[in-house]
Amino acid sequence: MKDYQGYLIDLDGTMYRGNEVIDEAPAFIQELNKRNIDYLFLTNNSSKTQAQVSEKLNQLGIESNQDNVFTTSMATAKYIKQHYPNGRCYCIGEVGLFDAIEREGLTVIDDSDCDVVVMGIDRNISYEKLAKASLAVRNGAAFISTNSDNALPTERGLMPGNGALTSVVSVSTGVEPQFIGKPETIIVEQALEVLGTTQKNTILVGDNYNTDIKAGINSGIDTLMVFTGVTPFEAYESLPVKPTYFIRDLSEWFK
């Protein structure tokens, strides 16, 4: 176990499952605090604001303030700010996306005559929203999507995720979006910038091979895989590229 100075920590499947805390999570975060190690919670959930995510963590008994939270909506807004600082954005999404876009001082318009189309999960999706996004992308607007997750775990089962909603526009226009969230490198690069650590001294902790661990591998940073979420322990053997470390649960790490 290297002496990492920064931790990027996934939420769903790593800190909690739905609305239930994962038993080993609070002590793991306490240990990071005790050791004065910097960390960010890194989530592909674009629907909630930084403050809302932090509140949920606190309610589950995991110490957090909102500066410890970095959502894919925040990474998306930062990316747009860097690449299209004066771009007028047409946004499809929930409060977490609009909040992040506004905090970066970007201009939001409700019109297909925009420079950037941004898509995040929107459970109030409508044909008109999808039509505006498609018309804008056909007219040359940049096309950005918070994350490519196809399925969203809920109490009712796996529901359509943002990747599935985004496919309406990509399939209709033939234009692929720039995804921002895990397993893309963009969210990791943004997070390292916020955390102030480097690729070499930072580790990414997560349960989902296809998003968390691949994001680490793609970004050239070490990874710690836990088996408290979606990827079952039995799948480890067949993983094409292994994580740097793997443990059954977080209690095994700081032993």
Next chain:
Amino acid sequence: MKDYQGYLIDLDGTMYRGNEVIDEAPAFIQELNKRNIDYLFLTNNSSKTQAQVSEKLNQLGIESNQDNVFTTSMATAKYIKQHYPNGRCYCIGEVGLFDAIEREGLTVIDDSDCDVVVMGIDRNISYEKLAKASLAVRNGAAFISTNSDNALPTERGLMPGNGALTSVVSVSTGVEPQFIGKPETIIVEQALEVLGTTQKNTILVGDNYNTDIKAGINSGIDTLMVFTGVTPFEAYESLPVKPTYFIRDLSEWFK
């Protein structure tokens, strides 16, 4: 020009463009009537009923009664009746789809606990509808979609078509639907059954290479391509498999 006994005739781009009749279309249909040749208007538009389509044609000066109209919704309903006669259907679509499903005496339920998921264009699409469809497909329901058109030409530009909306469920679940409309063979087989003609003595007339002409080629029936719609005349040379005949417009056919 063979002596065809049956004609399958595309609508948009062949008989009209949006709300404008194509000049040569009314005389072409009159000639079919004069010669006592059977024909069906064959459309991938699932949103309208047989009666609504017929009414539009009459308003544009094209003789039609509703028995001459065969929509992809009708083909879809017939297909379900044949393969899942007692299937409880969860339908996403507009009046044309619901009308066709009811006319075949199929059972419609508003629940993901269904046997068949049917998707047609729905400009009142919602997350809840897409969620129910995804849950049902994950639970093993058959997955059927009226047509794979990705873009819908409108006065505002190209909007998302049913193929694009269907992709939410296929991308989210990993299950590909059975498409029914052109270029699939199912709609052509159903139409031949209704028309009472055979592959050998029937010809398909249309402007769109990727839907109309491919449907004919896939079904082993002759095709007549016109250049009054989406595929430009300049594209003819590069078409991988040529239509049986091609003409600039319908006035050239019965000379």
